[in-house]
Amino acid sequence: MTYVKNLTSLAAGAGLLLAFGGADVHAQSKTLYIGMNGGPMEKTFTEFVFPDFEKETGTKVVVVPGTSSDILAKAVAQKDKPQMHIIVLDDGVMYRAIGMGLCQPLQKSAAYNELYPVARMKDGMAAGLTMGMTGLAYNKKMFDEKGWKAPTSWADLADPKYKGKVVFQSVPSSTFGLHAFLMFNRLQGGTDTNVEPGFAAWPKTVGPNVLEYIASSAKISEMIQTNEAAIAPLTPTQVALLKGKGIAIEYAQPKEGSVVLMTALCATANNSEPELTQKLATYLLTSAAQEKFLRGGSYIPSTPNAKADNAANEAEVAQIKNYMNTAVVVNWDAINEKRPEWNTRWNKQIER
Template identity: 65%
Template sequence: MMSPSRPPAFARPSFRQPSRLLACTAALAVLTTASFAAHAQTKTLYIGMNGGNMEKTYTQFVFGPFEQKNNVKVVVVPGGSSDILAKAQAAKDKPQMHVMFLDDGVMYRAIGMGLCEKQKPNPGLAGLLPVAHIKDDMATGVTISMTGLAYNTKVYADKGWAPPTSWLDMADPKLKGKLVFQSLSSSTFGLHAFLAFNKLKGGTDSNVEPGFSAWPKTIGPNVVEYIASSAKISEMAQTGEAALFPYTPTQVTILKSKGIPVEYVQPKEGAVVLMVAQCVIANNSEPQLAQELAAYLLSPEAQGKALENGSFNPTNTKVQVTGPAAAEQKRMNEFLKNSRAVDWDEINKNRAVWNTRWNRTIER
């Protein structure tokens, strides 16, 4: 009787392969679990700020190092200062944002509403300009500029006009129907320009009677349109409707980058300081991380990136950049020497009354 033949070598059952497969599968499971766990631990911070150039600059160039260091994602809630303030106020009992950027005047209101918590000591605070410390660091300026005048270089060249030099140029009769003005009730630019004119007429930040009295027979007749925000400026400058309007150097730089023929002028009487400030929102869900984000945004690293990539002039005096960004920083610092900060506490006491008067008597 013939003995049964052995199965061919390739057909021999293997007892080692399944064990290796199990080991690999187990290892993969561990790695996958760890990956999911790491992903699950990534936290999200929400920051309210202007959209457009600011959102793009901070999202693409500024937040990255902080996100990587802290395993966190920073998400922008875009909107103007009034919109962001309204969102924060509506969610005061259960904040949906962790940090917010507001124009300085609006920030003073936010602090008065109890929406901000004091920023903790951090290295960035020591390098800030004095004006950037708001209410004992309940808020801090993150970028500083000023409101002056912008003029349409093509219109002025076509008319043979010399560039403007003064706030009083807004009242020059030759500009009838060529001045665009941002509404006092909705724009910091407009409010700044009105207060500058008011001061030249003998008024103060608490007494605007001289400005209101002089407006109808001086600047008023030159205004082609009162606009709610500066978003319409780009279109009106391109069509030539806007020959002169209150604006900042940073905003002018943005328009020029789009090929719009405009230039900034620092009025000889001085511009008005305009800061965008930040505050950590009180009672937010991530108080420690929110404080760390605010501290990072004051650092020379963060503010240098904002300057280089978005022309946002720093409030931290220790920022060091080179090339075009350094030239822009030097230019802005020269403008700041001839710029004044307004008294926001005094202004905010009266602004609601001013807005009502403006709407009834100026924009009626």
């Protein structure tokens, strides 16, 4: 009898939940998956950004961690039945995702309209989430010891005094490396569609200076600390994060300009929760959400309306705005068309 009575009580309780809070119960059963960089980015967004959205909607947001290349590969494999609702990719990779039909148009909103113009990407199919640029990072300890002045130009990568001290990200796997190569190529008279001058000059200029070609930037902090590396392509945000860990590293803005590097988001086409996905995408573009990742992880917002809550963040945002005055935007459509060919050539001629 007790067992039957308990079942009756449980059923009555369930009925009350359905009667008074059925919508909330249904919402709480929903999960959105967002593909993005793991490590600091995943930690910052999970700890500071997603909780308000989860609380408001009763939806769990789960990160699928990986590099932009990893996330793109997963999205391609899942194209017919997407398992990720939002993907966050470096801007160049995002243009590829758009071209592959992996994204649906973002819902227009006040938050979208307030973004920096460069962050409103191709036909509204994606939007910049965090702002940055690729410039040059240098080993402050080594530079001080040797009495070297901070680098001022992309041409400094070829300065003979850095022989065996340049760390360069591999062009096939890194946007940082690609950006640096394209800027060096421009100095040789090339363009985003003509990289012959860069490939021709590399073996006798930058090439002899390179200590190691690395797949990602993860090793740079170690190589700065061991005093192996003097200079490498990197973003101000990455430099700030490493400085925060006590690493003797500084950022230098090349006089020719840094290269705009955003992480961008898109809502995947034909996913299982189109309305909820658009709601999350819109939330992530608001100044309220972007203030959280600025304050929690020093990621630079793509909206100028986000406010810092401390002097350090405020100075960083102001500095990025200043760098944007001379920053270069590359032609990703043209680059992505040629990149497979460049990757093959790079592997055969540069990293062979």
